[in-house]
Amino acid sequence: MKYVTIPFKMNVVYALLALSFSFLDCKKGDDPVTPVPPVVKPVDPPVYAAPFANVPATKDVVMYEVNLRGFSKEGNFKGVQNRLDSIKALGVNVIWLMPINPVGQIRSAGGLGSPYAVKNYKEVNPEFGTLEDFRTLVKEAHKRDMAVVIDWVANHTAWDNPWISNKAWYKQDANGNIIIPPNTNWNDVAALDYNNQDMRKEMIRSMKYWVLAANIDGFRCDAADFIPYDFWKQAIDTLKTFKDRKLVLLAEGSRTNHFNAGFQLNYGWDYYKTLKEVFKGTQPDASLFTTSSQEMTNIPSGSTKLRFTTNHDETAWDDTPVGLFSGKRGSMAAFVLASYMGGSTLLYNGQEVGSTKKLSFFDRDPIDWTENPDMVAEYKKLIAFKMGSEAVKEGEIIKVNSSDLVVFKRVSNNQEVLVIVNTNNSESTFAASSELVNVSWKNAMDNKDFTLQSSLKLQPYQYYILSKK
Incomplete structure (x- = not known):
């Protein structure tokens, strides 16, 4: 600098x-x-490299979250770089790296410390490598037509972040003591005060730094609901001054005004919660349609929800998809619904091999990539079909009545896709109407012709994805 x-x-x-x-x-x-x-x-630092030209449109985003400490035995940038081909093979076009910054050690939350306790916004965590190592990872991802976004922690800093010397940049109690984020137990971090304009400007400079100095393609913004709308608008308007760059901007939050601020994506929390309840049997299948419709209401064109069956928080503190959705078959059925009923798709590392490990992000805890190759193949097929189908990505959702199954069509122009999912741990039967029976279908999973009978039995958590010929 x-x-x-x-x-x-x-x-x-x-x-x-x-x-x-x-x-x-x-x-x-x-x-x-x-x-x-x-x-x-x-x-601003000098521009390090030419912008990546193939950042995907929002409707095409397939995002893959990487927990650097658990992703590989190396636990660093090189470990991710070594598996870029495997990530690409899933159909991924955006990689999201959890925070890459140095981790604070004062009031540490344990283990190696939380990556969300940022010690310096403009440095790389030496645990993961150097700035040059990070640049190489980004460059290699770009070679494979994958954009790279980094986790941005704007709500708080570590207590040993140099910003702490600017007391006015932080929230304080009545006695003038810097406080942790209100209504949390995050004792390892200090809450930033967005009433301070100098702090805001430095935060935006720090975001610009990574775009220019490492050629990243956007941000996943942590705890975005905690931060004022007008800051996000200010920051994104500034980032948009890079006329030759397209950035992927994801808010970890659910406020509608995130889209007004300039984010293209925020979290489909409501759909995720309903999905879990449906698989537990505490909500009816039909509630998925209601939640999905409500969640997508008033979202501007070019923006959408990020749908998922897990992420780093859910896997660490709740359970993995295999645990939450009653095994391998249930986890795949849940993924079909999360990725085919609207929104963009998220995968969290280890999900594709059906890992049952509650992966920590406070310690080194490598994933076993040899598990369940059958699931890897299934994820690849599901993502590939979605990416090749405008009906699945953008088509109208038409609910098909069924007593104990989730059945719907996605329709766009002359394309039509029928999705049938059994969310129960028991056999269920779909009574197909003559309108559906008298259609020539192909099974999307094997690309073979499929004859739909008036009565179709589905085993526990079985699903069908049928494409009109």
């Missing part, structure tokens, strides 16, 4: 003047006034 500095001789003059005024103004018992240091004006 470059700085503009005041010449040495002028510094001496300013310092002497400041000291003389301090002496004249002091009254008995007053603390002496500390001289104000010279102002430094940080400028």
